[in-house]
Amino acid sequence: MSKVALITGVTGQDGAYLAEFLLKKGYIVHGLKRRSSMFNTDRIDHLYQDPHIENRNFILHYGDMTDSMNLTRIIQDVQPDEIYNLAAMSHVKVSFDTPEYTANADGIGTLRILEAVRLLGLTKKTRIYQASTSELYGLVQEVPQKETTPFYPRSPYAVAKLYGYWITVNYREAYGIHASNGILFNHESPLRGETFVTRKVTRAAARIALGMQDKVFMGNLSSRRDWGHAKDYVRAMYLILQQDQPDDYVIATGITTTIRDFIKMAFAEMGVEIAFSGEDAKEVGIIKSVDNKLFTEKAGAEYLSTIENRIGTEVVGVDERYFRPTEVELLIGDPTKSKTKLGWEPEYDLTALVKDMMQSDIKLMKKEAFLRDNGFKTLNYFE
Numbered sequence: 001m002s003k004v005a006l007i008t009g010v011t012g013q014d015g016a017y018l019a020e021f022l023l024k025k026g027y028i029v030h031g032l033k034r035r036s037s038m039f040n041t042d043r044i045d046h047l048y049q050d051p052h053i054e055n056r057n058f059i060l061h062y063g064d065m066t067d068s069m070n071l072t073r074i075i076q077d078v079q080p081d082e083i084y085n086l087a088a089m090s091h092v093k094v095s096f097d098t099p100e101y102t103a104n105a106d107g108i109g110t111l112r113i114l115e116a117v118r119l120l121g122l123t124k125k126t127r128i129y130q131a132s133t134s135e136l137y138g139l140v141q142e143v144p145q146k147e148t149t150p151f152y153p154r155s156p157y158a159v160a161k162l163y164g165y166w167i168t169v170n171y172r173e174a175y176g177i178h179a180s181n182g183i184l185f186n187h188e189s190p191l192r193g194e195t196f197v198t199r200k201v202t203r204a205a206a207r208i209a210l211g212m213q214d215k216v217f218m219g220n221l222s223s224r225r226d227w228g229h230a231k232d233y234v235r236a237m238y239l240i241l242q243q244d245q246p247d248d249y250v251i252a253t254g255i256t257t258t259i260r261d262f263i264k265m266a267f268a269e270m271g272v273e274i275a276f277s278g279e280d281a282k283e284v285g286i287i288k289s290v291d292n293k294l295f296t297e298k299a300g301a302e303y304l305s306t307i308e309n310r311i312g313t314e315v316v317g318v319d320e321r322y323f324r325p326t327e328v329e330l331l332i333g334d335p336t337k338s339k340t341k342l343g344w345e346p347e348y349d350l351t352a353l354v355k356d357m358m359q360s361d362i363k364l365m366k367k368e369a370f371l372r373d374n375g376f377k378t379l380n381y382f383e
């Protein structure tokens with residue numbers, strides 16, 4: 001008998017990789033997707049199965065984390081062996097603009113899932129993975145951060161996730177549910193949302209290289225993140241639910257890097273050297289040099305003269321609109337527990353992650369350039 005999984009947030013970065021991973025393992029995968037005015041299934045289109053075919057193993061349901069009855073009905077229909085609760089308003093900066101909604105979807109949404117499992121009498125059958133986050137550490141109380149490090153959330157998002165974390169622990173202790181938290185540090189990929197810092201940078205670097213954009217405006221260049229690849233991190237989610245006992249795990253690489261250095265790495269992937277000067281909101285990044293051979297190999301000879309003409313000019317600036325009212329300056333995780341107990345090891349390091357993202361965005365932007373040059377509409381929205 002195939003195991004049945006329900007993934008909330010299946011249309012997101014992690015949802016897409018996890019669905020693919022579980023399908024390969026022989027699961028029947030159900031996913032919760034929101035109704036939107038345009039298709040929002042781009043990341044899972046390759047997995048889509050027509051509702052008219054029999055014995056589908058990938059099934060989507062309309063739903064929303066703010067709708068208890070909807071969630072309860074879906075869980076009743078699906079009778080999942082495993083629920084991966086990934087749905088969330090996941091953007092830290094946006095959570096300052098939508099704090100009440102974020103608390104509802106990310107905090108109370110988690111409660112809705114747990115309570116549905118309890119009310120439906122599924123406490124012994126259904127295992128639950130809660131997508132907790134390194135943002136819980138916020139103003140860090142210890143370096144590196146591990147499972148026992150005290151939390152100090154610094155945004156409405158992190159405070160909502162703090163509720164999600166503890167209500168998961170509480171339902172585990174109160175009702176014996178196999179419910180676990182994965183405290184995941186930042187993880188990225190070619191599927192990363194375009195307004196998170198890594199993807200914003202890789203998209204912009206590719207566009208600048210192809211002469212499609214002059215400059216990118218960033219926020220705090222000095223904050224540090226522990227970045228891994230989403231493909232490695234969804235494997236950890238699965239491993240957490242395969243353990244005999246529920247528990248909470250930090251998933252991280254143990255290496256931290258500034259935003260500034262990530263930008264340098266992204267451009268360097270195409271042989272473009274960026275030099276930073278100035279401070280705070282006046283800091284700028286200019287193109288210092290170009291390795292013609294590497295640039296030709298990665299971006300194409302036809303764009304070489306465009307990038308050479310940009311040597312000595314500013315391609316990175318700072319705009320205070322991207323600063324956060326309270327910032328998380330440093331995240332670096334200690335993954336010892338997940339390595340020892342889960343046997344989890346990441347396959348990608350930061351260099352491999354940057355390479356994967358840059359390769360994908362260069363390809364994507366070449367397609368955009370082609371569409372633009374042939375009179376088709378292209379994406380014209382940057383944040």
Ligand code: NAP
Nearest residue numbers: 009011012013014064065086087088090131133184186187
């Ligand atoms: P993501 O790409 O932003 O995906 C979020 C998913 O949640 C999307 O499918 C989104 O649907 C859905 N969603 C948002 N609000 C919803 C609502 N009210 N009802 C139903 N679905 C809703 O996020 P991600 O990077 O894959 O992250 C997955 C989870 O892990 C999130 O809970 C995030 O907070 C957490 N997390 C992420 C990281 C990271 O570095 N990526 C680290 C730690 C924890 P649409 O596609 O319709 O927007």
Ligand code: G4F
Nearest residue numbers: 090092133134135185186195196197198218219220223322
């Ligand atoms: O990429 P970010 O927006 O990710 P952030 O805030 O760390 O949150 C992500 O990771 C969390 C795990 O720790 C998840 F829980 C959460 O759901 C999300 O996936 O920003 C990273 C850093 C911040 O310090 C930010 O201030 O990059 C800095 N930054 C600098 N310039 C920028 C920008 N962030 C964004 N989004 N855009 C900028 O222009």
